[in-house]
Amino acid sequence: MGKKKTILAAAFAVYLAAAVYLLFMRHAASDMLFSEYVRQNTNFIPFFSFYVLYTTPYISYRVLVPFCVNLFGNLALFFPWGVLLPMLDKRLKNAKSFFLLTACVIIAVELLQLVFKVGICDVEDFILNMLGAAIGYIITRILTQKKTD
Template identity: 30%
Template structure:
């Protein structure tokens, strides 16, 4: 399951069609990027002519990293704290954004990094909530 998720993550972040994603004029070497926190979130929320696209983009970036935050503590004993989940989520997202910067057909955006880390955090919280609930059910049934 984790392998399928990682394959889907690579596909979505590197190969899926980037429907008109642009942050303005291209930077050096034709690269398109945003290094100002919350800039693209603001632009998407305020200037989008419809409400579906911003919700899909913003919520999608969070949801995309929730499985990572959930699977990490499930599969790797060393990553069973929220801090470690957030750190791994940060570095995985940072790697993706750096690679997207190097690929001129993608957009590197610090806001994606922020939203992805929020997703990893949310997935970790979900993991610990489910683990806690499972323990309570087990103790209740004993």
């Protein structure tokens, strides 16, 4: 492995460690019954938080800050995935392969958070994580294509 690949692999390892921490270890597992946890910690309505923000008559700091943290945090969480992974594995420069793998990983993350009761299983997280990965992927593709032209 060349020097560039070694640096990319190290950066990806650091990114993965940080992502695992943020996704699974930042909060203690809940002690509530699984059925109750599922009822309180799942959202299958796309863009529900956008709806809540839009329909809130008075948007306060308490509403806006969690919304922004969720929005930008979920976008940022998978942005490095979209940048680094295609640079590490040339098979993932293929958009179909990249997005299929990314979707599977994000679904697995959401399900694991639910099973281990350490997060919220949220369709918005899936959408925003995919969008963050897509932004990273597209930027990387554009920049690497310009270098090779």
